[in-house]
Amino acid sequence: MRHTISVLVTNEFGVLSRIAGLFSGRGFNIESLCVAETSDELVSRMTIVTSGDDRIIEQITKQLNKLINVIKVHDLTGEEYINRELALIKVNSTAETRAEILGIVDIFRAKVVDVSPRTYTVEITGDEEKIRAITELLKPFGVKEIAKTGRIAMARSLKVK
Amino acid sequence: MKKTGAEIFLESLIKEGVDTIFGYPGGVVLPIYDALYKSPLRHILVRHEQGAVHMADGYARATGRPGVVLVTSGPGATNTVTGIATAYMDSVPVVVFTGQVPTTLIGNDAFQEADIVGITRPCTKHNFLVKDINDLTRIIKEAFYIATTGRPGPVLVDLPKDVLSAEAEFAYPEGVNIPGYQPTYKGHAGQITRAMELILTSKRPVIYAGGGVVSSNAAVELTQLARKLDIPVTTTLMGLGGFPGTDPLFMGMLGMHGTYAANMAVTNTDCLIAVGARFDDRVAGNIDEFAPYAKIIHIDIDPTSISKNVAVDIPIVGDVKSVLREFLKLPRAATGLKAFKKGVTDWHGQISEWRRTHTLTVKQDMKGRIKPQYVIERIYKITGGDAVISTEVGQNQMWTSQFFRFASPRTLLTSGGLGTMGYGFPAAIGAQVAFPDKTVIDIAGDGSIQMNIQEMATAVQEKLPVKVAILNNRFLGMVRQWQEFFYDKRYSYTCIGNRPDFVKLAEAYGAVGLRATKPSEVDGVIKKALKVKDRPVLMDFVVDAAENVYPMVPSGQPLSKMLLV
Numbered sequence: 146m147r148h149t150i151s152v153l154v155t156n157e158f159g160v161l162s163r164i165a166g167l168f169s170g171r172g173f174n175i176e177s178l179c180v181a182e183t184s185d186e187l188v189s190r191m192t193i194v195t196s197g198d199d200r201i202i203e204q205i206t207k208q209l210n211k212l213i214n215v216i217k218v219h220d221l222t223g224e225e226y227i228n229r230e231l232a233l234i235k236v237n238s239t240a241e242t243r244a245e246i247l248g249i250v251d252i253f254r255a256k257v258v259d260v261s262p263r264t265y266t267v268e269i270t271g272d273e274e275k276i277r278a279i280t281e282l283l284k285p286f287g288v289k290e291i292a293k294t295g296r297i298a299m300a301r302s303l304k305v306k
Numbered sequence: 307m308k309k310t311g312a313e314i315f316l317e318s319l320i321k322e323g324v325d326t327i328f329g330y331p332g333g334v335v336l337p338i339y340d341a342l343y344k345s346p347l348r349h350i351l352v353r354h355e356q357g358a359v360h361m362a363d364g365y366a367r368a369t370g371r372p373g374v375v376l377v378t379s380g381p382g383a384t385n386t387v388t389g390i391a392t393a394y395m396d397s398v399p400v401v402v403f404t405g406q407v408p409t410t411l412i413g414n415d416a417f418q419e420a421d422i423v424g425i426t427r428p429c430t431k432h433n434f435l436v437k438d439i440n441d442l443t444r445i446i447k448e449a450f451y452i453a454t455t456g457r458p459g460p461v462l463v464d465l466p467k468d469v470l471s472a473e474a475e476f477a478y479p480e481g482v483n484i485p486g487y488q489p490t491y492k493g494h495a496g497q498i499t500r501a502m503e504l505i506l507t508s509k510r511p512v513i514y515a516g517g518g519v520v521s522s523n524a525a526v527e528l529t530q531l532a533r534k535l536d537i538p539v540t541t542t543l544m545g546l547g548g549f550p551g552t553d554p555l556f557m558g559m560l561g562m563h564g565t566y567a568a569n570m571a572v573t574n575t576d577c578l579i580a581v582g583a584r585f586d587d588r589v590a591g592n593i594d595e596f597a598p599y600a601k602i603i604h605i606d607i608d609p610t611s612i613s614k615n616v617a618v619d620i621p622i623v624g625d626v627k628s629v630l631r632e633f634l635k636l637p638r639a640a641t642g643l644k645a646f647k648k649g650v651t652d653w654h655g656q657i658s659e660w661r662r663t664h665t666l667t668v669k670q671d672m673k674g675r676i677k678p679q680y681v682i683e684r685i686y687k688i689t690g691g692d693a694v695i696s697t698e699v700g701q702n703q704m705w706t707s708q709f710f711r712f713a714s715p716r717t718l719l720t721s722g723g724l725g726t727m728g729y730g731f732p733a734a735i736g737a738q739v740a741f742p743d744k745t746v747i748d749i750a751g752d753g754s755i756q757m758n759i760q761e762m763a764t765a766v767q768e769k770l771p772v773k774v775a776i777l778n779n780r781f782l783g784m785v786r787q788w789q790e791f792f793y794d795k796r797y798s799y800t801c802i803g804n805r806p807d808f809v810k811l812a813e814a815y816g817a818v819g820l821r822a823t824k825p826s827e828v829d830g831v832i833k834k835a836l837k838v839k840d841r842p843v844l845m846d847f848v849v850d851a852a853e854n855v856y857p858m859v860p861s862g863q864p865l866s867k868m869l870l871v
């Protein structure tokens with residue numbers, strides 16, 4: 146099963162590599178990993194999406210906790226939490242298709258952030274499902290490139306800083 | 307008054323109570339070596355940096371205090387990696403200081419630059435690069451704190467040359483503040499009570515104790531608990547000495563080369579009490595068939611060790627010593643103690659029976675070749691067990707675990723987790739440095755001893771009376787044994803001949819060399835060696851090459867499937 150794990154770490158060089166090394170060294174997989182500073186500049190938050198059975202997830206959270214630079218580990222799965230990804234999608238556009246593409250962008254409350262004679266670049270924020278849906282709808286026009294952030298997440302309660 | 311980074315470094319070590327450094331100099335650590343010239347700290351000049359780490363490791367295992375290493379950058383640093391990985395696998399507190407090129411050159415492929423922090427990240431408990439002299443004392447303080455607390459382990463601190471020559475005021479911090487590091491020492495009271503209830507309702511309990519008992523100094527508590535409840539005990543290789551090997555409750559080691567009684571007991575127990583052990587594959591055999599009838603209680607300071615390999619019924623995270631003390635308070639209150647003891651008499655009978663039918667014995671024909679097991683037995687008898695023993699890896703290691711009865715903790719130094727050939731000799735030197743008056747003996751194979759033999763020069767220079775007993779079988783014996791059992795006796799590249807002449811080699815270094823080729827010579831050689839007090843002694847026991855280690859559970863088999871002699 147997939148799990149979204151939020152990890153607070155000290156904001157120092159080498160920490161990302163410790164986390165990545167832990168996953169590769171123990172054969173855990175990382176589907177996505179996002180990291181940036183929190184409101185406290187000494188602390189960063191990593192959001193890791195991983196998968197495995199209960200035993201593996203238990204090991205992952207324990208092993209993360211064991212790292213000296215890890216301050217707090219919170220497995221959000223099974224709780225109320227908000228998660229978002231951001232995608233930039235460059236799609237072919239012609240005089241005939243422009244209106245239709247803009248319609249889709251509108252429905253998804255996405256934005257066109259760059260225009261060229263033959264393409265639109267669409268920015269969309271949402272959960273994975275929403276991004277997959279818009280990608281599917283844009284595909285018939287010819288998607289030239291996609292760039293996605295991984296997932297970032299936050300518990301709905303105030304449990305996680 | 308301002309001091310240089312190098313001076314601050316040495317002052318900090320003194321503040322940490324360090325008395326000895328195992329080291330080897332080089333370009334970037336010259337500022338430290340210059341400061342050492344007039345420092346009260348003892349520096350043991352090794353002949354290879356791997357040796358330095360094993361010595362510090364042996365020093366740490368024998369004393370319980372952290373071992374300290376100082377080496378230069380690049381090759382000096384990379385040479386420490388095997389030693390660090392060895393200490394990491396066996397949870398030994400070692401603090402390794404490596405020189406580094408100046409901060410301005412880091413990342414430039416400078417002369418003798420190696421990213422040692424990157425290289426050792428997966429085999430240290432933690433590591434640091436000091437980029438600013440103002441962080442130096444804090445980092446040293448944290449390094450010792452992390453190495454010695456919680457589940458101990460090696461910590462590496464990388465010291466760039468410009469940091470060592472920069473100047474600052476010396477102020478050593480009082481404490482540490484590491485938000486991400488708060489080991490749990492106290493066990494959960496409810497879990498402890500539940501565990502005790504489970505034990506008291508069991509009929510076939512077994513204590514399975516590991517290295518955690520030794521590293522948390524809990525041998526006394528473990529012994530009290532086992533005796534109080536009359537529970538038979540087996541230990542892992544790392545746990546030997548954590549429970550008296552001479553106690554009637556002791557069944558010997560379990561696992562691949564464990565005793566028949568220990569392996570059968572673990573296979574049939576209904577309540578397995580794992581104390582500071584981690585269900586390693588060499589211990590558990592086929593993990594799915596390990597202790598199949600047992601409810602499992604697991605006490606360990608490291609939460610990641612619990613439910614890693616086997617599902618545990620009652621996990622207790624905490625320091626073994628402190629948790630066992632809580633257990634010891636309980637039985638007085640528990641009413642079932644008497645009934646429990648009565649209920650386990652059949653179990654004790656069964657174990658005695660297993661013991662009686664399968665005893666570990668040495669069959670030495672005094673007219674035949676020397677049996678390697680006989681040498682160990684004689685060392686045990688002649689020293690009266692009063693010695694610190696280290697081993698190399700292979701048959702020598704397993705026979706030592708079987709035939710030397712370790713009565714107290716910190717008397718066996720052996721690379722259990724990584725299985726590092728070449729560990730034993732430098733580890734013995736480290737222990738001898740710590741205890742100049744104790745008998746310290748490395749029980750070695752003729753293969754392993756050649757992996758760090760250069761440290762003989764160190765031992766001679768330091769006038770250390772450390773002993774080496776080579777069980778010289780002219781083979782990489784343990785590998786040969788596997789080839790005999792599992793590869794149709796195709797002895798591919800495991801014969802190492804009878805070179806060098808170890809007696810001459812010892813003499814070439816300025817040590818004493820002795821040899822026994824007949825069983826009748828064994829005692830004489832051992833006694834002669836024990837009399838030497840001012841230099842190392844190398845004993846070459848030319849033993850029967852055909853001997854195998856029994857019992858043996860083939861890799862991946864359940865513990866009950868032992869190959870017996």
Ligand SMILES: Cc1ncc(C[n+]2csc(CCOP(=O)(O)OP(=O)(O)O)c2C)c(N)n1
Pocket residue numbers: 698699700701702703725726727728750751752753754755777779781782783784785
């Ligand atoms: C550094 C290292 N290389 C290889 C091995 C694999 N290995 C395990 S036991 C062994 C043979 C050891 O031979 P020897 O030291 O002569 O001891 P014996 O088994 O004969 O007692 C080898 C090669 C190892 N454990 N460590």
